[in-house]
Amino acid sequence: MKIYENIQLNKESNFQHLYIQVYKALKDLMLTGELKKGDKLPPIRKLADLLDVNNVTVVSAYRILEEEGLVYKKIGSGTYVTLNLHDKENYESLPKGIIEEDYIPNSLIEQSHIHIEENMINFASATPSTDLFPVDDFKQVLNEVLDRDKGSAFGYQESQGYYPLRIALKKYIHQYGIHTETSNIHIISGAQQGIDIIAKGILNYGDHVLIENPSYTGAMAVFQSRGAKIIDVALEEDGLNLQDLEKKIVAYQPKLLYIMPNFQNPTGISYSFKKKKEIIKIANKYNVFIVEDDYLSDLNFFANDNATLKSLDTNDIVIYIKSFSKIFMPGLRLGFLVVPRPLFEEVLLAKHATDISTSGLLQRALELYLLKGTWQQHIKYMESQYRQRFEIMIRCIKKYMPQEVKYVLPKGGVNFWFKLPKGLSAKELYEIVTKENIVFAPGNLFFLNNDGLAYFRLSIAAVNEKEIEYGIRKLSELLHNFISQENKVSIPSSQYTPIL
Ligand SMILES: Cc1ncc(COP(=O)(O)O)c(C=O)c1O
Numbered sequence: 001m002k003i004y005e006n007i008q009l010n011k012e013s014n015f016q017h018l019y020i021q022v023y024k025a026l027k028d029l030m031l032t033g034e035l036k037k038g039d040k041l042p043p044i045r046k047l048a049d050l051l052d053v054n055n056v057t058v059v060s061a062y063r064i065l066e067e068e069g070l071v072y073k074k075i076g077s078g079t080y081v082t083l084n085l086h087d088k089e090n091y092e093s094l095p096k097g098i099i100e101e102d103y104i105p106n107s108l109i110e111q112s113h114i115h116i117e118e119n120m121i122n123f124a125s126a127t128p129s130t131d132l133f134p135v136d137d138f139k140q141v142l143n144e145v146l147d148r149d150k151g152s153a154f155g156y157q158e159s160q161g162y163y164p165l166r167i168a169l170k171k172y173i174h175q176y177g178i179h180t181e182t183s184n185i186h187i188i189s190g191a192q193q194g195i196d197i198i199a200k201g202i203l204n205y206g207d208h209v210l211i212e213n214p215s216y217t218g219a220m221a222v223f224q225s226r227g228a229k230i231i232d233v234a235l236e237e238d239g240l241n242l243q244d245l246e247k248k249i250v251a252y253q254p255k256l257l258y259i260m261p262n263f264q265n266p267t268g269i270s271y272s273f274k275k276k277k278e279i280i281k282i283a284n285k286y287n288v289f290i291v292e293d294d295y296l297s298d299l300n301f302f303a304n305d306n307a308t309l310k311s312l313d314t315n316d317i318v319i320y321i322k323s324f325s326k327i328f329m330p331g332l333r334l335g336f337l338v339v340p341r342p343l344f345e346e347v348l349l350a351k352h353a354t355d356i357s358t359s360g361l362l363q364r365a366l367e368l369y370l371l372k373g374t375w376q377q378h379i380k381y382m383e384s385q386y387r388q389r390f391e392i393m394i395r396c397i398k399k400y401m402p403q404e405v406k407y408v409l410p411k412g413g414v415n416f417w418f419k420l421p422k423g424l425s426a427k428e429l430y431e432i433v434t435k436e437n438i439v440f441a442p443g444n445l446f447f448l449n450n451d452g453l454a455y456f457r458l459s460i461a462a463v464n465e466k467e468i469e470y471g472i473r474k475l476s477e478l479l480h481n482f483i484s485q486e487n488k489v490s491i492p493s494s495q496y497t498p499i500l
Contacts, residue, residue: 001042003034004050008243010234011053018053019060020451021234026065031251033086041071041079092206121471123440123458126265126326126414132385133329134378141368142361149364157360159352161187161336165367169336172370176297177311178320180338186347189333189358191295191323195219197354198256198291198319198337199226201346208254212240214446214455216265216293219258228255232448235264237408239271242278249286257283257290262297262306263413266446266457270411273305276312283317289340295323296413298379299386303411316340319347326414326461327382332362386414389460392468400476404483414461417443419454421483426456433478438471 007025009018029035041047041062048055062079065071071079083090145153160166166185173180188194195218203209205227211220213232223230231252234241240259248254259279261271271279283290292309300306310320320338328334339347351357369375393416394409401407406419420426426442433440443455458475460468 001046001050003029004042004047007051009051009053010236010241017451019057019064020449022047022051022053022057022061023064026061027070027085028247028251030070030081030085031091033084035081035085037081037084039081041081043078119437120434121438121467121474122462123438123460123471123475125462126459127330127461128326128382129462129464132382134374134381137374137378138329138365138369141365141372141374145361145364145368153361153364155360157357157363159348159357161185161358162360162363162367165363165370166336168367168370172375173322173338176308178308178338184338184341184344186337186339186351187358187363188321188335188337188351189355190325190330191293191321191335192218192222193333193351193354194321194323194335194337195222195258195291195293197347197350198321198343199223199228200354201348201350202289202343203228203255207256208252210245210248210252210254210257210288211448212259212264213448214266214443214452215258215448216260216295217445219293220448223258230448233257235267235269237269239269239275240279242275242282245279246282246286249282249288253286254288257288258293259290259309260293260295261309262294262303263299263410263415265295266415266441266443266455267408267417268410268413268415269408269417270303270306273307276307276309280309280312280315280317284315288317289343290318291321292318293321293323295321296326298327299383299390299414300412301387301390306412310338316342319343327379332366334358334362334366386460388465389463389468390414392465393458393460393472396469396472400473402476402479402483405479414459416458416460418456418458420456422454424482425453427453429456429479429482432482433475436474436478438475438478440475 007022009021009025011018026035026041042050044055044058044062048058051058062071066073066079070082070085072082073079085091163182165187166182169185170180170182188197199222203223203226207228208231209223209228210231210233211223212235214235215232220230231248231254233248234244239261261276263270279290290309294308297306297308308320310318317340319340321335323335324332325335337347390412397407397409397416404421407417410416420429427444430440430442441457441459443452443457444450446452446457463471
């Protein structure tokens with residue numbers, strides 16, 4: 001039983017069911033060779049006692065291992081390991097894993113099923129409402145660019161991006177502690193494209209990528225589309241679990257670690273400064289490139305520190321992605337990367353192969369917008385608008401949310417993450433609240449294995465203050481009823497049901 005004594009479970013985890021943690025711990029023991037072909041797994045009750053969990057938790061973990069063909073049962077004897085998983089050949093030849101590979105992150109399909117009508121209170125979308133867009137100011141810079149550059153505004157732009165814009169962005173990220181050369185900045189058509197061209201340029205079929213659990217569905221979809229094997233790492237209130245991270249790096253030798261250190265999507269959590277530094281240290285130790293998706297660090301309301309990882313990166317190991325979608329206008333499809341030197345060529349070639357270049361007209365307009373200082377005014381305006389919503393949201397959550405619903409309040413950003421009491425499903429709740437014209441994002445969208453049925457995300461990007469006040473009060477009422485015994489709907493025992 002010695003090897004099982006080292007298994008560490010996070011019983012407080014808001015992010016991963018215990019049976020999945022047990023399953024993963026056992027699989028890790030197989031990957032590291034501590035559990036070999038023919039070894040007998042402990043009797044259910046014994047392991048449950050040792051780990052201080054329910055028998056059902058161990059039964060569920062064994063069942064997944066069995067469904068993956070990693071163990072088999074001998075009637076009346078016990079459960080045995082089928083093969084030496086640490087042999088690379090065996091690992092490669094395994095059928096797709098239920099938890100790691102079988103899930104198709106079909107979030108786009110799922111999200112398009114979130115039917116949002118005009119009169120609905122939209123806590124589902126993390127996209128800013130269009131009334132916040134600086135349309136008139138942008139119209140002015142567009143006209144100025146057209147008068148100034150005439151036809152050249154419509155020519156092909158360099159794949160790396162319009163040079164004056166890269167100069168302006170170099171200055172802009174100085175304030176985020178990122179000191180880099182213009183030659184390391186690549187303009188992209190939105191952060192989503194950034195993730196895509198990084199994956200296209202760097203990953204080979206079958207490479208491993210580590211992500212947070214839960215994570216941004218758009219990134220999971222990209223990595224999956226490149227044939228990468230996605231492995232999730234436990235996420236805690238102050239960032240990744242470092243033991244789990246290091247263990248998975250050793251076991252899988254990933255090419256990339258994809259994370260959102262500030263106001264993570266979907267949980268809203270921010271990494272502590274200490275963890276940010278530790279993660280960079282670990283990445284350097286094992287030579288793993290970190291992809292830092294900075295989709296939102298600008299919206300810091302109460303965090304003491306929202307340093308970007310890139311600002312702490314002395315070894316050029318962080319690929320920094322900046323999106324403007326949440327703070328500017330998502331439809332512009334503009335963002336940028338800071339790319340480590342060794343990856344310059346791969347990323348640039350991938351960008352060229354994808355769309356040759358981001359719209360030259362829009363790049364020129366953004367450059368002028370930055371140059372004129374209109375950008376700073378706009379960010380201040382967005383910050384104040386979001387801050388009002390953020391503060392009202394926090395007040396309403398504290399006032400109305402049933403105490404059985406668990407959450408960790410974020411210190412900035414737009415996302416709030418909740419956990420329902422045991423046995424309740426956010427999908428069922430979703431059905432109930434949509435009838436009352438409220439929508440949110442069910443948590444399972446953000447999990448690799450379609451786990452996380454107990455979670456849901458509320459975003460304040462697309463709702464005004466009145467809607468927040470009414471929406472949270474109403475949602476809380478519905479939640480009270482939902483939680484009360486007579487309305488209780490239990491999650492079926494097979495909690496990783498296939499995605500719809
Ligand atoms: C974490 C994260 N990264 C990237 C994106 C995509 O951003 P963009 O609109 O810049 O492509 C989103 C969009 O919601 C996001 O949440």
